[in-house]
Structures are given as structure tokens and as C-alpha cells.
Amino acid sequence: xxxxxxxxxxxxxxxxxxxxxxxxxxxxxxxILMTYGGGSIKRNGxxxxxxxALAGRPLLEFGxxxxxxxxxxxxxxxxxCRREKVDFLLAVGGGSVLDGTKFVxxxxxxxxxxxxxxxxxxxxxxxxxxxxxxxxxxxxxxEMNMFAVIxxxxxxxxxxxxxxxxxxxxxxxxxETTYTLPERQVVNGIVDAFAHVMEQYLxxxxxxxxxxxxxxxxxxxxxxxGPKALxxxxxxxxxxxxxxxxxxxxxxxxxxxxxxxxxxxMIGHELTALYGLDHGQTLAVxxxxxxxxxxxxxxxxLIQYGERIWGIREGADRADQAIARTEQFFRxxxxxxxxxxxxxxPDRFEEIGQRLEARGERLGEHGNIGKKEVVEILRLAL
Amino acid sequence: xxxxxxxxxxxxxxxxxxxxxxxxxxxxxxxILMTYGGGSIKRNGxxxxxxxALAGRPLLEFGxxxxxxxxxxxxxxxxxCRREKVDFLLAVGGGSVLDGTKFVxxxxxxxxxxxxxxxxxxxxxxxxxxxxxxxxxxxxxxEMNMFAVIxxxxxxxxxxxxxxxxxxxxxxxxxETTYTLPERQVVNGIVDAFAHVMEQYLxxxxxxxxxxxxxxxxxxxxxxxGPKALxxxxxxxxxxxxxxxxxxxxxxxxxxxxxxxxxxxMIGHELTALYGLDHGQTLAVxxxxxxxxxxxxxxxxLIQYGERIWGIREGADRADQAIARTEQFFRxxxxxxxxxxxxxxPDRFEEIGQRLEARGERLGEHGNIGKKEVVEILRLAL
Numbered sequence: 001x002x003x004x005x006x007x008x009x010x011x012x013x014x015x016x017x018x019x020x021x022x023x024x025x026x027x028x029x030x031x032i033l034m035t036y037g038g039g040s041i042k043r044n045g046x047x048x049x050x051x052x053a054l055a056g057r058p059l060l061e062f063g064x065x066x067x068x069x070x071x072x073x074x075x076x077x078x079x080x081c082r083r084e085k086v087d088f089l090l091a092v093g094g095g096s097v098l099d100g101t102k103f104v105x106x107x108x109x110x111x112x113x114x115x116x117x118x119x120x121x122x123x124x125x126x127x128x129x130x131x132x133x134x135x136x137x138x139x140x141x142x143e144m145n146m147f148a149v150i151x152x153x154x155x156x157x158x159x160x161x162x163x164x165x166x167x168x169x170x171x172x173x174x175x176e177t178t179y180t181l182p183e184r185q186v187v188n189g190i191v192d193a194f195a196h197v198m199e200q201y202l203x204x205x206x207x208x209x210x211x212x213x214x215x216x217x218x219x220x221x222x223x224x225x226g227p228k229a230l231x232x233x234x235x236x237x238x239x240x241x242x243x244x245x246x247x248x249x250x251x252x253x254x255x256x257x258x259x260x261x262x263x264x265x266m267i268g269h270e271l272t273a274l275y276g277l278d279h280g281q282t283l284a285v286x287x288x289x290x291x292x293x294x295x296x297x298x299x300x301x302l303i304q305y306g307e308r309i310w311g312i313r314e315g316a317d318r319a320d321q322a323i324a325r326t327e328q329f330f331r332x333x334x335x336x337x338x339x340x341x342x343x344x345x346p347d348r349f350e351e352i353g354q355r356l357e358a359r360g361e362r363l364g365e366h367g368n369i370g371k372k373e374v375v376e377i378l379r380l381a382l
Numbered sequence: 383x384x385x386x387x388x389x390x391x392x393x394x395x396x397x398x399x400x401x402x403x404x405x406x407x408x409x410x411x412x413x414i415l416m417t418y419g420g421g422s423i424k425r426n427g428x429x430x431x432x433x434x435a436l437a438g439r440p441l442l443e444f445g446x447x448x449x450x451x452x453x454x455x456x457x458x459x460x461x462x463c464r465r466e467k468v469d470f471l472l473a474v475g476g477g478s479v480l481d482g483t484k485f486v487x488x489x490x491x492x493x494x495x496x497x498x499x500x501x502x503x504x505x506x507x508x509x510x511x512x513x514x515x516x517x518x519x520x521x522x523x524x525e526m527n528m529f530a531v532i533x534x535x536x537x538x539x540x541x542x543x544x545x546x547x548x549x550x551x552x553x554x555x556x557x558e559t560t561y562t563l564p565e566r567q568v569v570n571g572i573v574d575a576f577a578h579v580m581e582q583y584l585x586x587x588x589x590x591x592x593x594x595x596x597x598x599x600x601x602x603x604x605x606x607x608g609p610k611a612l613x614x615x616x617x618x619x620x621x622x623x624x625x626x627x628x629x630x631x632x633x634x635x636x637x638x639x640x641x642x643x644x645x646x647x648m649i650g651h652e653l654t655a656l657y658g659l660d661h662g663q664t665l666a667v668x669x670x671x672x673x674x675x676x677x678x679x680x681x682x683x684l685i686q687y688g689e690r691i692w693g694i695r696e697g698a699d700r701a702d703q704a705i706a707r708t709e710q711f712f713r714x715x716x717x718x719x720x721x722x723x724x725x726x727x728p729d730r731f732e733e734i735g736q737r738l739e740a741r742g743e744r745l746g747e748h749g750n751i752g753k754k755e756v757v758e759i760l761r762l763a764l
Contacts, residue, residue, distance in 0.1 A: 001622040003397025008390070014639065015385025207619040209606060210627050213599030221592040237589040240383040244639070245592050253635075257396065257626070 001208050001257035008252060010144045011170040014244070016236065018174050019049040022090065023057075025132055025170045030088035031058040033081055035101045037065050037093045044180045046136055050092055060084055065093070068272055068279065069100030071116055071152040078107045078115065081129065089131040091168075094185070095140025095192075098133050099148035102166040105129045119150055119159040128165035136177040138243040139189030139280070141196055141250025143171035151273060158269040173247065175239035183230060187333045188280025190226040190242070193249040194219065195283040199262050200255030202291065202301050203365035208258045215254045216308050221245040223309070223329060230333065261365040263290045267374060270352045275344055284330040284337050289381035291323045293373065294364065339381050349378040383590050383639040390634060392526045393552040396626070398618065400556050401431040404472065405439075407514055407552045412470035413440045415463055417483045419447050419475045426562045428518055432474055442466055447475070450654055450661065451482030453498055453534040460489045460497065463511065471513040473550075476567070477522025477574075480515050481530035484548040487511045501532055501541040510547035518559040520625040521571030521662070523578055523632025525553035533655060540651040555629065557621035565612060569715045570662025572608040572624070575631040576601065577665040581644050582637030584673065584683050585747040590640045597636045598690050603627040605691070605711060612715065643747040645672045649756060652734045657726055666712040666719050671763035673705045675755065676746065721763050731760040 013021055026032060034050065041047040051059070062077045080086070081104060091101035106125035107115035117123035135143045142148065147162040178186075201215035222245050228238040248254070267290075268282030277285075291298060299319050306312035306322030315321060327337045336342065353371035356363070363369035369377075395403055408414060416432065423429040433441070444459045462468070463486060473483035488507035489497035499505035517525045524530065528549045533540040560568075583597035604627050610620045630636070649672075650664030659667075673680060681701050688694035688704030697703060709719045718724065735753035738745070745751035751759075 001397070001619060001626070003400060005393065005395050007393035011387065011389035013387050015383070018385060208623070210599060210603040210623055210630060213602055214596060214630075217592060217595030217599050220595055224591060237383060240639075241589070241591055244383065248592060248596075257622075 001206070002259070004256045006252065006256055007164070008144065008167065009169075010167050010251075012144065012173065012247070013170060014173045015240075016174055016176045018172050019046065019134055019177075020053040022050055022132070022134060022172060023053040025172075026054070026057075026088055026090065031060075031084065031086050032088045032090055033060045033062055033077070033084070033086040034090045034092055035062045035065055035077060035097055035104070036091075037063070037067075037097045039063060040180070041092055041136060044136075044177065046092060046134065046177050050090070050134060060086060065097045065100040067096045068149075068151040068158060069096045069103070071103075071150055072154070074100050074103050074107070074150065075115070077104045081108045087129060089129050090134070091131060092134045092136070094135070094137030095142045098135070098142040098168070099140070099150065101131055101133075102142070102148035103150050103161075105131050105166055106163065116152065119161050120157070122161075125163055125165055128163070130169050131166070133168045133171040134177075135171055135173050135243075137181060137185060137189055138178060138246035139192040141193070141247055143168060143173065144247050144251035147250075149269065156273045158273040160269075173243055175236060175243045178239050178243060179234050181233075183334070184278070186229055187335050188278050189246060190222055190229075190333060191280040191284050191330060191335060193246040194222050195264055195287055196250040197222075197254060198287065199264060200258065200260050202298055202305060203259055203261050204297065205300050205304075206258045211254060211256065211258050212304070216305075218245050218248050218254065219305075219309050222249075226333060259365045261290075261294075261363070263363040263369055263377070266356060266361055266363055267352065267377065270355060271339075271344075274348055274352070275342070277342060281335060281342070284335045285339055285342075285381050286377070288323050288327045288337060289377045291326075292380045293377045294369075295319050295323075297364075297366070339378070346379060346382065349375045352378060383588070384641070386638045388634065388638055389546070390526065390549065391551075392549050392633075394526065394555065394629070395552060396555045397622075398556055398558045400554050401428065401516055401559075402435040404432055404514070404516060404554060405435040407554075408436070408439075408470055408472065413442075413466065413468050414470045414472055415442045415444055415459070415466075415468040416472045416474055417444045417447055417459060417479055417486070418473075419445070419449075419479045421445060422562070423474055423518060426518075426559065428474060428516065428559050432472070432516060442468060447479045447482040449478045450531075450533040450540060451478045451485070453485075453532055454536070456482050456485050456489070456532065457497070459486045463490045469511060471511050472516070473513060474516040474518070476517070476519030477524045480517070480524040480550070481522070481532065483513055483515075484524070484530035485532050485543075487513050487548055488545065498534065501543050502539070504543075507545055507547055510545070512551050513548065515550045515553040516559075517553055517555050517625075519563060519567060519571055520560060520628035521574040523575070523629055525550060525555065526629050526633035529632075531651065538655045540655040542651075555625050557618060557625045560621050560625060561616050563615075565716070566660070568611055568615075569717050570660050571628060572604055572611075572715060573662040573666050573712060573717060575628040576604050577646055577669055578632040579604075579636060580669065581646060582640065582642045584680055584687060585641055585643050586679065587682050587686075588640045593636060593638065593640050594686070598687075600627050600630050600636065601687075601691050604631075608715060641747045643672075643676075643745070645745040645751055645759070648738060648743055648745055649734065649759065652737060653721075653726075656730055656734070657724070659724060663717060663724070666717045667721055667724075667763050668759070670705050670709045670719060671759045673708075674762050675759045676751075677701050677705075679746075679748070721760070728761060728764065731757045734760060
């Protein structure tokens with residue numbers, strides 16, 4: 001096990017009926033900006049619950065944060081915050097709203113140039129507005145981590161940043177808010193959480209048996225509970241378990257002291273930026289291809305995963321079986337696993353490899369996936 | 383799943399060579415009291431590492447905190463803190479030193495009478511000295527939780543309290559500090575961590591599959607790594623895995639949203655208070671007896687545990703097999719599982735039941751273990 005430091009100050013408030021607690025979780029005199037997305041919170045009652053709890057408090061709103069939240073949109077929220085002297089951000093929605101709000105939090109006090117530099121040039125933010133969250137979609141783990149992914153139209157980029165300043169002060173997780181999610185979003189969320197676990201887990205044996213088993217615990221839960229959520233959208237226990245699994249998948253705990261492999265997410269971001277695929281859709285396509293390409297390096301972990309998660313115990317091709325079984329699981333959820341199914345050919349594969357290379361990304365647990373390998377992986381995903 | 387709130391602000395610093403970081407983790411101007419136990423830290427180099435890192439800083443010492451830390455001893459540390467205006471506590475040692483230091487932390491500013499009332503009468507502490515920890519024994523989980531257990535000679539009581547004020551600000555976990563632990567302490571630690579997981583897990587099916595699997599992940603790790611630590615005391619990976627498992631066992635995460643059953647710990651504390659048995663020794667004796675007594679209520683979980691952890695899949699007596707296999711595991715570590723092996727007979731069983739009843743303890747996940755049942759459990763432990 002490698003040395004590590006872990007400090008996660010997020011206060012989680014989990015369960016049905018907990019949204020009104022937002023009133024006591026936000027400092028009494030705060031000038032609040034409530035951020036949200038396309039308006040589903042107005043249809044499912046979450047907007048009403050939050051505004052009722054905060055009635056009489058200084059509360060502004062900023063709606064319209066899109067999936068893969070856009071820099072261009074978020075800078076309008078930054079202007080609003082500066083103009084209105086907002087001093088607390090409340091994100092109400094899924095990972096995109098929350099990630100966008102994390103960006104706003106560091107952008108508002110950022111004085112060393114364009115806040116985009118925080119993503120594009122690793123410019124270090126020195127301060128952030130405090131933020132809290134009412135989560136309505138289990139997927140990204142953003143509710144209990146310090147990461148955010150932001151897209152920019154003008155450059156067609158989708159980039160990530162991480163900073164302890166953007167840990168939410170609190171996150172309210174009410175599983176009932178997820179009852180009315182469109183099936184496509186539920187599936188995307190399951191695949192996203194699954195990929196988060198896998199990218200911390202599916203590397204090579206690292207003398208870290210507890211990290212492995214914790215990861216397997218989350219995988220098994222996603223595999224069991226995910227399909228049930230599609231069959232019985234209003235089953236509280238199932239929704240609660242799925243929401244809890246997604247938080248566990250990326251609050252940082254599973255992957256402490258071990259090397260990760262975020263190749264799937266990094267390539268996936270490019271596919272979203274260039275083709276507009278949903279984040280979850282990109283992962284279901286790229287992850288099996290990464291494993292096929294890295295099968296030799298990942299063989300021991302693929303075999304362990306296949307055995308412990310899927311009960312694959314026979315055959316010289318156990319690694320292949322584990323990959324096939326995963327694709328099959330994704331397809332059973334109704335999500336595609338091939339680029340060609342989205343009508344995407346190899347035309348821009350070189351460009352994708354180039355973009356990652358230009359940004360100096362070294363992918364893979366050994367840092368040995370470069371432009372050439374990215375193109376090969378994409379070909380395997382066709 | 384039941385609603386819950388989780389907020390764990392402990393900063394963990396894990397790995398070899400991390401003890402010098404104590405210097406930056408304690409505020410620069412703090413007047414520090416370093417607390418420790420019987421002096422093993424002077425023999426294994428930990429004392430030197432800490433004092434070297436803090437050289438030139440205002441640093442007092444208080445040694446001699448015993449296993450099952452005593453109120454009488456700790457009140458001397460309280461006096462010292464008040465007299466010397468100590469404003470930061472640094473516990474260096476195992477769970478007893480840390481628990482004792484947590485008590486000192488709330489006792490120093492306590493003005494509403496005798497600080498023992500915090501334990502005996504649930505008197506709420508209103509403030510606490512900040513504290514940090516250099517852990518040298520994986521067992522109690524105290525390094526990442528808000529609990530402490532304190533004993534009092536004059537009344538032969540051993541009582542627990544919990545308060546968010548006593549979360550350590552940081553805990554440094556260097557697995558190398560555990561290389562020289564006596565075997566008996568290592569075994570006690572394994573059994574303690576095992577019991578912590580079990581008391582959150584072995585209840586009844588609560589529609590919380592992730593909590594179950596996370597618990598099973600820690601159990602499997604303790605079972606795999608525990609014996610290796612006895613065979614190869616200086617194997618870093620093994621010591622690191624064991625230390626990490628013990629923290630996972632009781633940082634509060636595994637048992638979120640589910641009912642627990644702390645019967646084993648509660649009865650165990652009485653056996654330590656009355657007979658002086660090590661904490662771990664009491665657990666290895668009491669836990670199998672609790673399960674035997676509660677076999678009907680716990681049958682489903684016993685069968686799940688037996689199957690997932692021990693591979694028990696056949697027979698009408700799978701619950702019995704799971705209990706027997708656990709006793710066998712404890713005995714393989716070299717710890718006894720019967721009171722009679724310690725020369726303890728039934729003479730004071732009634733008194734133990736009485737003491738728990740008098741304190742208003744309602745034991746078990748259903749709160750239905752009273753005086754009569756405690757006596758029956760103790761008889762099963764003979």
C-alpha cells in the first residue's frame with residue numbers, strides 16, 4: 001500500500017424527508033444562490049421543498065445549467081454572484097449542476113486571469129465560496145468529493161479539476177428525489193458509478209486486499225440494485241441502495257493507497273466534447289475497449305473481478321469472459337457498448353489521441369497509454 | 383435503509399515515515415500535552431520520532447495511561463492541563479491512550495460537576511481541547527471516531543461516551559509502529575476489530591446490501607491478514623492492511639442506516655471491569671455466546687455470513703456452523719473462547735445482569751436483551 005492522506009469534511013444527510021434540513025445547514029445570514037438544471041426539480045417537487053425551507057432568506061436562483069455544464073453558462077452565474085454579493089451556493093440537481101457549481105465557487109473569487117485556467121492550466125484557486133448540495137441523481141459521487149468536470153463550447157473541451165476548497169459543506173441525499181428520473185439517466189448513472197469503482201480497482205495486484213474487497217462490494221451492489229431500479233422506480237430501498245452505492249463509488253475511500261487508471265473517463269470526455277454523447281454512454285463504450293487493449297497488464301485483476309463478481313472460474317480465457325460479461329451487463333441495462341452503434345467511425349480518432357497528448361495526459365496505472373494506444377483503444381471500441 | 387447523518391472530519395495520514403508530519407498538523411503556537419501509555423513508545427522509537435519533530439515547541443508529557451484507561455489516572459492529566467494551560471492534546475499509542483485522551487479533552491473545560499458524569503449520567507460536554515493522534519495499535523478505530531471507553535477503579539465501572547467534539551483533528555497511522563507489538567495485543571486487536579464489524583452487521587436483513595458487503599470486505603481482510611501478522615510481524619503490507627482494516631471497522635461508515643447490536647461489547651466491558659480480562663479476551667468469549675442465544679433472531683444473517691465469509695453452503699445447521707467456525711478462527715489466533723478457561727464461574731453473572739439493567743441499557747438490535755438474557759448469554763459462555 002502506498003502512503004496517503006484522506007480528509008473528507010462533507011456532512012452527509014441521507015434519507016427521505018431530509019430536504020427541509022437545508023434551512024439549518026446553510027448559515028443564517030448567507031446570501032444564497034440556488035443553482036439548478038433544466039427544470040426537472042420544478043416538476044418533481046424538489047424546487048418547492050427547497051424554496052419553502054428557505055422562505056424569507058436572501059435567495060437568488062440560477063437555472064439552466066446543462067448536462068456537461070458549460071463554462072459559457074457558468075460564467076453568467078459567476079457574474080451574478082459577484083454583482084449580488086452571493087456568499088453561499090446551493091446546488092440542487094445531479095452531478096452536472098453540482099460540478100458546475102463547484103466551478104462557480106472557485107471562479108467567483110479568482111483574480112489571476114480567466115477562471116478557465118483552473119481547468120486548462122492547473123491554475124490554483126486560492127479561495128472558494130462555500131457550497132452545499134441537494135442531490136437528485138446518483139452517479140458522479142460529486143456530492144462527497146472535491147472534483148468537477150466542465151465543458152467549453154468554444155474549444156470543444158471537457159476538462160476536470162480537483163481542489164479541497166470545493167468539497168460541499170453538506171450534501172442532502174433523499175432517494176425519493178430519484179423516483180421520476182428518466183430511465184436513460186438512471187442507466188447512465190449506474191454505468192458512471194460502475195466505471196468510478198473500476199478505474200480505482202482494475203489495475204494490477206497492489207497488496208491492498210481491503211481496497212479490492214470494498215470496490216467489489218460496491219460493484220456487486222450496483223449489479224444487484226441497478227436493474228431493480230429500472231423495474232421498480234418507486235422502490236425506496238432500491239433507490240436508497242443505488243444512491244448510497246454511487247456515493248461510495250467516488251468519495252475517494254475505495255482507492256486510497258493504490259494506483260488508479262482513469263483512461264476510460266479521459267477518453268470518454270473527448271467523445272462527449274466532440275460528439276455530444278452522454279457521459280455514461282461514452283464509458284460503456286470505452287471501458288471494455290480499454291480492458292481489451294490492456295488485457296495482459298490487467299490480467300490478474302480481470303480474473304479476480306470475473307471470479308468474485310461474475311463467478312467465472314473455468315477456462316483459459318477468464319479475462320475475456322470477464323470483459324464480455326461486463327459488456328453484457330451494460331447491454332442488459334439498455335445502453336450501447338460500441339461506437340458504431342452511435343454512427344461514429346474512426347475519422348477523428350487521431351485527433352482525440354492528439355488532444356490528450358497535447359494536454360500532457362499520461363493515462364493508465366503505469367502512465368504508458370499515449371496517443372498511439374488511445375487510437376488503438378478507440379478502434380477496439382468501434 | 384434508515385435515515386442517517388455522517389460527518390467525519392478526521393484527517394488521516396497513513397503510511398511509513400509519516401510521524402514527522404505531526405509538526406505541521408499541530409497549530410504552531412499550541413501548548414501541547416503528549417499523552418502515552420506504559421512506555422513501549424520509548425522502546426520502539428516512536429517517542430523519539432515525535433519529540434524530535436516537535437523539538438523547540440511547548441511540549442509537556444503525561445505517561446502511564448493504562449489499558450482500559452482509568453478515570454483516576456486521567457484526572458491527573460486534567461489537572462496538569464488546567465494548571466499548565468495546555469491547549470492541544472497529542473495521544474501517542476493505542477486505543478486506550480487515545481480514549482483516555484478524548485476523556486481529558488472534554489474533562490478539562492467541563493464545569494458542570496464531576497467529568498465522570500459525562501460517562502455515568504450522559505452529561506453533555508460543551509467544549510473540548512483539540513486533539514490529534516499517532517496510532518501504534520490497530521484495534522479500536524478510535525483514531526477515526528468520536529467514541530471513548532473509560533474505567534473507574536472506585537466503582538469498578540467501564541463506560542463509554544461519544545461526542546463529535548472528540549473526533550481527532552488528525553490521526554497518523556504508520557504501520558511500522560506495530561512491528562514490535564506483543565502477540566497478545568495483536569490478537570486482541572484483530573478480535574476487537576472483528577467484533578466492531580460484527581456488531582454493526584450481524585443483526586437481521588435490513589435491505590442494506592452495500593453495508594453488508596462493506597462489512598464482509600473488512601471481515602475477510604481481518605481473517606486473511608490477521609494470521610499473517612502473527613507469522614510475519616515485519617511484513618509491511620500485512621501490517622498496513624491490518625491497520626487499515628481496523629480503521630474501517632469502526633469509523634462509523636459500515637453501519638450507517640442500519641440497526642446495530644453492541645451486546646458483546648457491553649457485556650465484555652463488565653467482564654473487564656469485574657475480572658480484569660483484556661478487552662479482546664472478553665469479546666472472543668462473549669460474541670459466540672450472544673450468537674448462540676440469539677440464533678433464531680439472527681439466523682438469516684448468520685447463514686449469509688457463514689456462506690460469504692466461510693463458504694458454508696450445506697446443512698440444516700448452517701448458523702451453528704458459522705458460529706463454530708468463528709470460535710475456531712479465534713482459537714487459531716491463540717485466544718480463548720470460554721470463561722471457564724479463565725477460571726471464571728457463574729458467581730457474579732446475576733450482578734453483571736443487574737449492573738447493565740440498573741444503567742438502563744437495552745441491548746440487542748431489537749432492544750430486548752435484559753438482565754435475564756444477559757445471565758443466559760454468560761452461561762453459554764462458560
